[in-house]
Structure formats: C-alpha cells, structure tokens
Amino acid sequence: MDWLRIGAFGLLIIYHVGLVFAPWNFEPKDRAAYEWVTIPLVFTNSWRLSLLFAISGYASAALLARERVVGAFLRSRLARLGIPLAFGTALIVAPQPWAALAGEHGYPHGFGYFLIHDYFRFGRIDGVLVPDWAHLWFVGYLLVYTFVLGALWSLPPHLRSALRRGAERVLAGPWLLPAGMAFVLVARLLPPGWSDTRALVDDASAHAVYLSSFLFGVLLRRSEALRLAILRQWKIAGLLGLAGYLVVAGFEARFHGSVPRDLLAPFLIARAVQSWGMIVALFGIADRYWNRDGAWRATLAEAVFPFYIVHQTIIMLVNFWLADSAIGAPGRFAILIAATAGGCWLFYLVGREIGPLRPLIGLKRTHARAFPLHAPAEAVPAE
Template structure:
C-alpha cells in the first residue's frame, strides 16, 4: 500500500490550524483553561469555520494511516503493540510532565487557587479527585491521544476477529457513490440534532458518547477508505459540490451565531437548524478536503517528511505553551492584538524548539511521539 502524501498534507494542515484554534480559545467567549481579560463575541465566527470538522478529519486520517501501518507491520498483535508504544508512552509523559501547568493556571486565574506551582504539583495534582471543579490529574488536550489508542485497539480486535477485508466489498459498493458524502452527513445530523441535542463532549473517554458516536465511525471510515479506490474516486468526483454545500451551511451557522451569540440559546427551531447545518458543514468540508488532497496534493514536496514527523510533538506541547504564556500575560493587561501576536510567536517557536531538541536526544524521542533512531552498523 502506497503512502497517500495528500493525506499527510491534510494532517499537517489540520495540526497547524489547531495552534490557531487553541490560541483563538483564549479570546472567544467559550470556556477554556485561560481567558483574556475581555473576550470578543466576533472571534466565534472564524472558530465556527473550523470546529465542526478539524478533529473528525484527524480521526479519519488516523484511520487511513492505521491501515497502512497494519499492512506493513508484523501482524495484528505487533500492530497493537506498536501503537500502544507510540501513543501511550507520550500520553503518560504528557500527563506527568507537560500538562500540569495548565490546570494550575486555570485554578489560579479562574477558581481562586493561591498556591504556587511547586506546591500544586507535589500536593494537589495527583489527588485523583476534583479541585475547584477541575479533575486531577488530567490529560487536557491529550484526550485525543487516549481516544486514538482506544479506537486503535478496537480496530485490532475487529481485524483479528473478522479479517482485514471482510466488509470491504460492501463499503466499496456503498461509498463508491455520492453516498460517501450523504450517509456520514446524515449520521452526523442524527447525532447532533436527534441523539445528543445540546450535549457537548466531556473528553473523559468513559462518559463521552457524543464524541464516540462521531469519532469512532470516522476512524473506521478512514481505515476502510484506505482500501477503497471507488470511495476515493467518489470523493474526487463530489468535492466541488461538497465544498459549496459546506460553505452554504457555514453561512447558516454564522447567521444563527450572530443572532444568538455566545451561550445564548437560539429560539426553536433555530437550535436544531444550527446543529444540523454545523454537522453537514463538517462532513462536507471533510469530503472537499480529501477530494482536493487526492486530486492536487498527493505528491512530495520539500519539508513534508520533517513536518509529518513534527506534528505530534507540536501537538503534545502547543497547548501548554499557549496556556502558560497567556497566564503570564494576563497581569500585563495588554491589547488583544498584542496578546495574540505574542501567543502565536511563542507557540510556534516553542513547539519547534521542543521538537528540534527532542528529536536529537535518543531517550526523549519516544516520550514526544517519535520513533527510536535505528542503530547504524559501524563502517570500516
């Protein structure tokens, strides 16, 4: 199975947007671990252009990559062991070392906690309970890694039980048509507007059915897509229409958000219309992006290998930098645009430094999600 370079570029782009998105969370009037002094309602509009598809796309791409890893690996047990090493080790490192500053800043800036960081880590972080409404210890943004590992283990069990291609023919027949766009969009509408109306994600794995109802099918869809030329052909065929519908639905979402900003509850039936339009927007944009990537981006370019390797370390560290820097900036009461520029520069610079140092230190590489360096035989 050949590597799909277009999906590599999508993964790079999605993780890049994640930095902008989490910086935006500082300024939008939604809940976050640290907030600027004066959040602005208008920031929600560009955020709504991204948040209906950014995470689902990553699970789809991860499912696609999982098939390639399974094919070239040493069987299903080896695949499961490899993914556990590559995901659980960085997750534990993140929870123990990278993440703690985030709940500390949240507690000190939003919940009246007055202890210093050293005291917090030694006495409170590992309490395995709640402090000021914050559950500790926590994985914060690294919930994605835990969910990805869980879905990967479910996939390994399915493959071991039923075989790699048991339903591939059915998938090809169904999703090799316009249904590759319509069926997932309809399912996401059902999840958002019917099964779990008004219910947000919890990110705690055990009690997060609304997330699992979206991300697990997306992950399995990506796995099946990796072995389905008909479905990829359908995505190439329908991406212009999907892009148009996605933009139209985004317009509906924006109109409702402007009329009922922030946490205001829209009048009936606009809440259902908002959820439905957002769901259709999300899958339509994913169809458009995969179709575009398969048509125009499935090629190698300079920096792809480095960026493909760097995105996981970037993901591990980026939110801690954002929360830590904003926590330091809050007492200065800087203009929002100055805060944004400082956050952007320090986050990009900090992520690159974290990756550049970590990749050169052998024992640190698996902790930040990189493969161990292969030993080279000495030359005479």
C-alpha cells in the same frame, strides 16, 4: 495525506489560540471576551476533530498493512501513543490546572509545590480536575479506536471483506454525501450532542462520530472506489460545506450559541452538512493538489505529534503571564501565536536529538542526529 495532517494540526493550534479570546467555556481565557471571534471559529469546530480522526484511521490502516500481524501493530501503537499519553498527562499537562488555579482561584503555591503535593490528588481542587489529560484526550480516544481496529482486523477474512464491501456500497457512490451528512446529524443527537465531554466513558455522540471517522479513514486507505468517489464529488461537497458554514455563522451571529428550540433543527442540519461536506472536500483537495513531496514534508510530519503534545500548555502559560500586561488584544494574540510556534519547535528540536526523550514525545527510538532537514521516512509518526 501528510500535508493534510500538517495543515489540520496547524489550524488546530490557531483555533486554540482563538478560543482564548472567545466567550466560550475554555481554559485558558483572556481577560476580555469578543463575540465576533466565534464567527471564524465555527468555520472549523464542526469538522476539525473528525478530520483528524479520519486521517489517523488512514495512517493506522497503512501501518497495520505494513506490520501484517495484529499483535505487533497494537504493541507498536501502544508504545507510540500510550507512552506520550502517560508522560504528557503526568508532566506536560500539569502546568495547565496550576495556571487555572493560580489565575482564577487564588492558589497560593508555585508550580513545583503543586506538582508534588496537589496534582496527583485524583479529584478536584476548586472545581479543577487533577490530574487531567486535558487536550491529550484525543490521544486517549485514538488509542482506544486503534484497539477497535485491531479487533475488527482479527475477524475472519471473509467477514472483513463483507464489511468493507457493505461500506463501499453506501459510500463509494452517489450516497457518499447524503449518507455521511445524515449519519453525522443522527449521531450528534446522542448525548451529549455537539459538546464532547472528552471523558471517554460518557461521550456517546463523540464516539459515534469520531470512531466512524477513524474507520472511514481506514476504509479510504483500502478502497480505490471510495477515493474515486471523493474525487468526483469533492467540489459539490466543498460548496455544501461552505453553505452549511454560512448558515451556522448566521445563527452564531444572531443568537450567540443560544439557538431557540424552534430553530434548532435547521441549525443542527447545517452543522452536519458543514461537517461532512468539509471533510470530503478536504480529502479531495489533498488528493488532487497536495499529493506530492516537498523539502519540509517529512520534518513537519514528524514534528506534528510533539507539537500537539505541548502546544496547549504553552498557550495557557503564556496567556497566564500576559494576564496583567497592558498589551492590547491584537498584540496578545500575536504573542500567543509566536510563542506557541516557537515553543513547539524548540520542544521538538530538543526532544528529537535526545534519545531517551524521543518515545516520550511520540517519536521512534532512533539515534539522534544533528538537525537534518529531512526526517527519516520511517520516523514519520501517523498518530
């Protein structure tokens, strides 16, 4: 599961760099947009976040089993998720709206002035929300889902067992793929559809999918029957997921995101098939081929959360500085990838060695050490 999580977050960073060059609504934006960039992007955008929430559910179930007491588990999760969320929103994310205002709206002041005088207005400046949790919405949603798990765990044991058995009857057998795909399809018919608001209170379709993905991960951690069902069906799930992608990519190449109403049904079905098929396939691949340790596994697993906290701010600032350069798009893409990877590593390596910074970037309060190859097993975060 660590390798799957490491790979998923690495793919997320590449995806966000790719969004810079796509014509979709995303900040930061390159000075030119390329329609063809959307074709590789749609390979992941229907399932990448659901996969991350499912992995987080699996890890949360493991942590809850270790803590045993719901209150202790929730306090631990509140510290490991809530502190980085507050710190990230207050400081790490702040350069993003500043760069958007300075680059697109002619904001005349430097970042220091913006942070002191304008960032905490709690409103909008030229349509740009301040303050904003930006990409850290994922952490906020995950924190809410963690408390949902705590509430479910507080139910009487016989009721919890009944819920688990009911879920296993549906998912740990031949209905794993059709039931999951049908659920994603129906859930995404809720408002706002496939376009998440990421504002927590008006995101019904996202909560339906992401909370269910999170609870699917919880069930997987506790259900050998479900694990074996995934191992039996991951190959067909992968084929269906790839077939769904080919259909979605065809629609994107033909209609550039504006699918005609009379063709909307097959498009939405293909996205649901792609989403659930790829999630099941990746869990099966991870179980079959990645269930082994490696020299860098623990260090990379610990680094994932700090990487996530800082990566989008680095992308936005580097793209802001590249805005007036004569470097072509391939060069700008390479620079963004290299700068983001290097900046994330520096953020993690420095932060992990400074005790007071560790909880601010999602790491446990352990004594700083001199750059060990392996992170201590108990320090591996599971967000």
